[in-house]
Amino acid sequence: MSFPWAKEYKPANGFTQWLDEKLPVPRLVYNAVGAGYPVPRNLSYFWNFGVLAGFCLVMQIVTGVVLAMHYAANAEVAFATTEHIMRNVNWGWALRYAHANGASFFFLVLYIHIFRGLFYSSYKAPREMIWLLGVVIFLLVMATAFMGYVLPWGQMSFWGAKVITGLFGAIPLIGEPIQVWLVGGFAPDNAALNRFFSLHFLLPFVTLGVVILHIWALHIPGSSNPTGIEVKQESDTIPFHPYYTAKDGFGLGVFLILFSIFVFFMPNMLGHPDNYVEANPLSTPALIVPEWYFYPFYAILRAFTFDFILPAKLWGVLAMFSSILLWFLLPWLDRSPVRSGHYRPTFRKFFWFGLIPCMAVLFVCGGAPAEEPWVMLSQLATAYYFIHFLVIIPIISSIEKPEPLPYSITEAVLGSDKKAVLGENPAPAE
Structure with a gap:
């Protein structure tokens, strides 16, 4: 801007x-x-997570390129080369743990970044393109993470690939040919491993390109802020450097401390123990689950248990993909003239007591067995998830009475005193 x-x-x-x-x-x-680059002066630490997401992407690319030098995408030796990296490559264990845990931290940062955008309505005009490109980035990262999870060729890698690629078979008429084309056969094997490795290596660079477009789109209208008010005067902004580079640097330091704790002291906490057993097509794990960051969407997939016009499996597939694709519609579903949730009392209640608990339930149900009461809870949470975005948000945006907005960002920071807003020096005390 x-x-x-x-x-x-x-x-x-x-x-x-x-x-x-x-x-x-x-x-x-x-x-x-x-x-x-002047930036609104009132950005909170929630605005750090965009920079952290960029750092995570670069870290995953760097560690991934080095790991690829020692990995063989062959079903006969893939598991062995993973163990070779861990045991024989200099600092290979650190690289692999940094890459594996880096994926989890990447998604943690992305989820906070997304929910910050949802609460402060960062998808509203004039920032629709920033939001749309952000959703594209999230989809690319999900695809990259899924393919990366297959590469160690452990039990959960193989059976996760089999379950997820099997979803395409639910599509009428063309589903099975697409599944065979995607996997390169009737079950994941060498062909699938080679394809997934190639795409897992390629997609991060595609993601990096979309991130550049995302940042470019951000610089056209400028950054949003917690008040949702546009910049009106020079006192509303401060230079990005040194103020926000210092703030982002502090946030990055805290992030690296937490990340290092996981890498060096509990590197397997976020993984699945079955993935340290070599893939065996003849032995099905007791519980097939994806990585934790896919739990909500896996819960939505499993929430459909009976046929209605279409097969239940197809309903699950459609709902799982639609749960993300409907984010593309948010700029037009939410018609409220006010952006920030701080000034939208009804929206705020439904966000904190509706959407957040709903996502928490989906996270829990996604990692639980496909049995009661988890199936019923996932069905209720799935129903509320779609109702929240497709029904509640449009209704609230039409009938809600927002709270009074401050005149400017400066007033929101310094108060409504005229001299404070204009930056005038107060009269000396007598």
Whole structure:
């Protein structure tokens, strides 16, 4: 976003002036994350998670490229090469644990980032494209994570691949040909492992490209903020550097401490023990579950247990994909003129006491056995999930009476005192 008060980049010497004329990379960085990019002054730590998500993506790419140098995508030796990385490659255990736990932390950061966007309505105009590209990023990360989970070729890797790819068989007429084409046969084997490895290596770079578009789209309208009010004056903003680089640096430090605790002290806590057993097509695990970050969508998939017009399995597949695809419609489902949930009392109640508990129930049910009471709870939570987005949000946005908004971001930070808002010095005390 172009602000008249934004600082202009000025090359410091002859070399930087020449570089700015021929390849203006320093100017691009200065205007993107430097003093040339004014940012709302009231951003909370919830705005750190976008930077953390970018860090996680880079970390996964770097560790993944190194791991790929020692991995063989062959069903006969894939499990053995994974153990080779753990036992024989210098620091291979650290790389593998960082990559595996990095996926979990990546999704944790993404979920917080998404729910921040939902609460503060970051999908509203003029930021619809930022939100839409964000949903595309989430879908790409989900696909990449699923394919990566298959690569160690443990029991859960094989049976997870078999269950998920088997979902395509539920599509009438074309389902089974698509499934055979995707897997390269009638069950996951060498062909599937090679395809998944290739796509798992490729998709992070595709994701990185979409992230660049996401950041580009962000810089057109500028960052949102907790009040949901647009920038009106120079006092509403501060330069991104050094203020938010310092704040993001602190958040990154806390993140790395927590991440290191998991990598070095409890690296297998977020994994599944069955995946340390080599894949055996003749031995079915007692409980087939995906990684924890897929639990809500797995619960939605299993919530449909009876046929109604269409087979239950097909209903589950449609509901699972629709649960994410409906996020594309949010900019038009929510018609409230107010963005921030802080000023929408009814919306706020349904968010904290409706959507959040619903997602918590889906997380629990997704990792539980497909039996009662988990099936019934997942059915109730699935029903509420779709009702919340398709019914409750549109109704609330039409009938809700928002609370009064502050005039500006500065007023929200400093109060409604005129001198404070205008930045005037108070009269000296007598």
